Amino acid sequence: MSETSCFHCGEPVPPGVELSVEIDGEARPMCCSGCRAVATLIHESGLGRYYDFRDRLPERPEADRAGDYLAWDRDAVLDYHATAPGADRRSIVLVLENVHCAACAWLVNHYLSGFPGVAESRLDVGDGRLRLTFDPAATPLSQLAAALDRLGYPPHLDTPDSGVERDRNERHRMLRYLMVSALGMMQVMSYALAKYIGAFQGMDAQTEEFFRLISMLVAVPVALYAGQPFYRSALRHLMQRHLGIDVPVAAALLIALFSSVLITLFGEGEVYFDSVVMFLFFLLLGRFAVMVARQRSGAVHSALARALPDQARRVTDRGTETVGVVELAAGDRVLVGDGEVVPADGRVVEGRGRVDESLLSGESEPRGRVPGDAVLAGSLVAGGSLTVRIEAVGQATVISGIIELLSEARRRRPRLALLADRAAGIFIAVILASSVVAGVAWGLHDPSRVIPITLAMLVVACPCALALGTPTALAAATRSLAEQGVLTANPDALEALPDITHVMLDKTGTLTEPRMAIVDVRAAQPDRALAVAAALERASAHPIASAFRTHDDGRPVIDADSVAGAGVSAEIDGRRWWLGRADWVAGMAGHAIEVPAEGIWIALASHDPASIATFGIDSRLRRGARELVAGLEQAGIEVHLASGDRAVNVRRIAEQLGIEHAEAGMSPQDKLARVAELQAQGARVAMVGDGINDAPVLAGADIAIALAEGAAIARTQADLVATGRDLRPLVDLFRRAPKVRRVIRQNLTWALTYNISALPLAAVGLVPPWAAAIGMSASSLAVVLNAQRLGRRTVPARGAASMAAGETAPGAA
Amino acid sequence: MNIIYLLIPLSLLLLSLAVWAFFWAVRNNQFDDLETPALDVLEDEDDVRKRRSSRQAAGSGENSTADEDRE
Structure with missing residues (x-):
């Protein structure tokens, strides 16, 4: 790239923009006045080292939009x-x-x-x-x-x-378990090593006894303390009368621990304290990683925080007062200005304007509202100003209803892990039963060999490799996916991904960028037209204004005036300019202006006919959208497009991407019903979405994939979260999923083969306990190493530079 | 070899000391932010002093800052 990039946000500086801030004695280029303001502030506060420390580029700041609080x-x-x-x-x-x-x-x-x-x-x-x-x-x-x-x-x-406190307490508790098990593992392993070396070089019985005792002294409290999450969960499962995955884990831990204690105190033979604590440590490590990922992917409690404003202007007899949203009650009147978010559900009593409900319904274009119309909390007033009489606040609002719908959908979610749980439960039951049978048989035949043989059976059959097989593979895949920009909140989803037959995609904000962009410019002097339009749009809070921001070169604007529902006008370079709806601009400037009938077009003009310019505005396709649709279809997955937007817009995007099944005007309930319908036909549905309106669907789908840029509430429902602005990592995700499953299958097959073939040998007394221990460790090691293959990177990670650069690359024109 | 009967119990003592220290650290939120403290050491002392003096001239002389607020 030959063009200069902004020192603050890293995006290319548009031609004609000459802004800079002097940092460390050098003039640094800036792309817009917003970046310049922030960079100056950082520099003047003596915090310029921020630019050395950061490893990711920031969002481009909104220019001059510091709100009042x-x-x-x-x-x-x-x-x-x-x-x-x-x-x-x-x-x-x-x-x-x-x-x-x-x-x-x-x-x-x-x-x-x-x-x-x-x-x-x-x-x-x-x-x-x-x-x-x-x-x-x-x-x-x-x-x-x-x-x-x-x-x-x-x-x-x-x-x-x-739940901030709750999250923090959980994190602290897990950290303590993890650390205790790590320290305990190191200690017990060092004692075990001394014993193993002693076995070859000769160690007197007294010293060996001492090592056994000291191992027990460390391992028992460590296993009892740090194993609590597993014992508790196993107990809960047993009380609900089903064998969860934690039941065999807890049983293996406790059986190995107490048989070793019995041997230490009464008998002689091998003890397995080292295996117990090592097993525990690796299990906890996996649990800890999952917990961190889950907490990071966002939590339900902050979901509303970003969707609703924190304050509102209440209209009273003596004018307006600014109050907190928590103070509002039904019957209050609030004033909602241009570019502001409606704080509660209500009805317009005065004023007119256009309201953008894209976050709630997926509708991409703002719709007009006049007195008597209903408006919903969380929608954005784009053009105009409304006085709203509040009818519902807090829990009673539609947006809260969507969240309610969501928790219901979540309860209905198919349980994928159930089958695996049941298999593990059967396996552990078989082992316990056969150990008891063998123990009793040997007790009749040769009582002196009961303990060594029962123990060898338990150790050989220890489902270590079986228990490690899935989590280690998932952990390795999770890590390498995270490097590529896909966070895994629910690792089970990776295992289930190859079963997916249908993918349902949201349009607004998922396949398209959440912001509007200029896709076409028709003017005699395009550069100048863009710069003038950008200067004019500074006066507007309309969402379209943001599309022009990159072209703002800071030229002075005099006497700016915004006309609701029509456009803006101002004096620039000594001339009066109008920007907005084509018919309005035509009327004001006194020229005939023609715009195409399809799509959104806005016009710019002064009294000089040569100055007429028109701009085509559209929501641009997100990068990677084409690759995602093509990749999914190649993999034999049926792609559906479900949007709350109008049919024209949906059809256009579907045609561009070659999606056959596209449905428009769908409410969250409709989408959820559609998913349920597909599921009833035997389909496994993955949903990719970003908005609040997608959240219930995400919760109801077999696998939910959300975009980190989207609403917080969508992320909380997601099994997987794409962190970048690019959809391509999702293609890789679907390509990789079968490999994850293959490795898991290999691991489980290997572990089961080992366990099943070794169990009869141990039962007939052919496996001494020490060989059983080596076998168990070797099988676990094989499983872990196999899982590491998933951690290898297949596609180069996206760099910060490519992330910033792609932003201005033309998408769908 | 008899020395191990002394040294190993001693190591247990050290172990319990380590566990106690770790619990203390968790209780005092030392593990809550693992990222920003790493950046503090890279900062020039001059910058910190300059920033502090300029802020204190502007502010009311409150000198509690996040750089040193851990009890």
Whole structure:
């Protein structure tokens, strides 16, 4: 790439833009005024090292959009969202947008800690949660929030009953189990090694006895303490009368542990304390990795935080006042301006405007609303300004209803792991039964050999390799997928992926970029037309305005005026310009302007006829969308497109991508019903989606894949989350899934073959306990090594440079 | 070889010390942020001092910062 890229966000600097900030004595190029503002702020705060620390590029910040957060200082809001650990202290959790890497956390923590009264600021990179303890008298929350917004991390209030504490406690508990088992494993292994060496070089009986005792002293408390998650889960399964995967695991741990204790105390022979703690450690390692992935993929409690605004303008007899959304009640009137999100369900009583409900329904174009029409919480007013009488707040809103639908769909989800569980349960029952039978038989025949033989059987049959086979393969696949941009929240999904026969895709925000883009420019001087249009759009909060932002070269705008539902006008370079609906611009400027009938077109003109320009606006196809559809069809998977958008838009995208089954105008309920219908015909359905309206469908599908860019609530339902803006990693995911399953099958076959063939040998007394132990370790090792093959990278990981560059590459024109 | 009867129990003592230290660290949230502290050591002392003095001139003299707020 020969073009200059922005020093702050890494995107190419559009031609004609000459913005820069002096950092470390050098003028650094900037692509837009938003980046320039943030870079200047970072530099002036003495936090310029951020640019050295970061390993991911930030989002391009919104220019001059630092909102006001005045309602956040109201007592009602603070009482609801914050705790008061001390007399003049408040502690609050904020959810930040655009948090990507450690450097973000470093920047935020250091920036905030410079404000007076800020006692603690800790940002979790994983979920973007900021824990803030501050003195409202020294620095009000609104100032801190506005500072975060200026820095490019718009904050949101978190709901107070959030599971942040619960997550943290769970993480702490797992860390303790993991560490105790790791330390215990190292100790017991060192004793075991001494014993093994002693066996060859000669060790007196007393020393050997001592090593056995000391191993027991360490292994018993470690296994009892760190094994708790397995014992608890096994107990819960048994009480529900079914043999879960944790039942054989807990049984193997406890049987090996107590038989070794009995041998140490009363008998003689081999002890297996080292195997017990090592087994435990690897099991915990797997559980810990799954827990971290699950917590990172987002949690239900913050889902609403990003979808709804935190404050609203309430209309009272004495004008308007800014209040927290928690203070609103049915019957209140609120004013919702251009570019603002409706805070609660209600009915328009005054004003008119267009409302964008894409997040809720998938409808891509805003629809007009006049007094008497209903509006829904979470929809965006795009063009115009409305006064809304509130009819439902909080739990009663439609958006809360969607979340309710979701938890229901989730309960109905087919349980994939059930079959594997049952097989393991049968296996462990067979082993226990045959050990008892063999023990009794030998007791009648030769009582002195009962313990060595029963033990050899238990050890040989120890389902170590069997238990490790699946988790190690899944862990290796999870790790290498994460490197390529697919997070695995539910590893079982990887195993089930090859069974998928249908993939249902959402359109808005999934196959297309969430933002509008300019796809066609018709003008005498395109560069100049774009620059003027971009300058004009600075005055507009309409979603289309963002499409022009890259072309803004900062030229001055005088006397800007925005006309709801029509467009904007202003004086630029000494001339009056109009930008907006073609008929409106034509009328104002006094020319005839023609635009094609299909698609969205907006016009720009001054009084000079030569200045007329028209822009085709469209939501662009996401990168990798074509590859994804082609790849899926090649793999013999039926691709369905289900969208809440209008039929014209859906048909166009379906034609571009060559998707045969496309349905438009579908509500979340319709989509869910469609999935259920396919499932009833025996299909296994994977759903790829991003919006709040997709969440129930994601929950009801056999496998749910969400985009990290999308609504938080969609991510919480997902088994797999694609982290980039590109869909290509999903192609790789589907290609790799059969390999994951193949390795798992190999592992299980090998483990079962070993166990089943060794069990009769042990039962007839041909396997001494030491050989059984070696066999068990070797079989586990083989399984682990086989699983590692999945960790090998097959496709080069996406670099930061390609991520940023693709943004401006033309997609579907 | 009799020395092992002393050394191994001693190692157990060390082990329990390590477990205790680890539990303490978990309780005090030392494992909550494993990423940003790694960046702090890369920062020049001059930057920190400059930032602090400029902020304190602007602020009310509150000197608690996240750089050193762990109890």
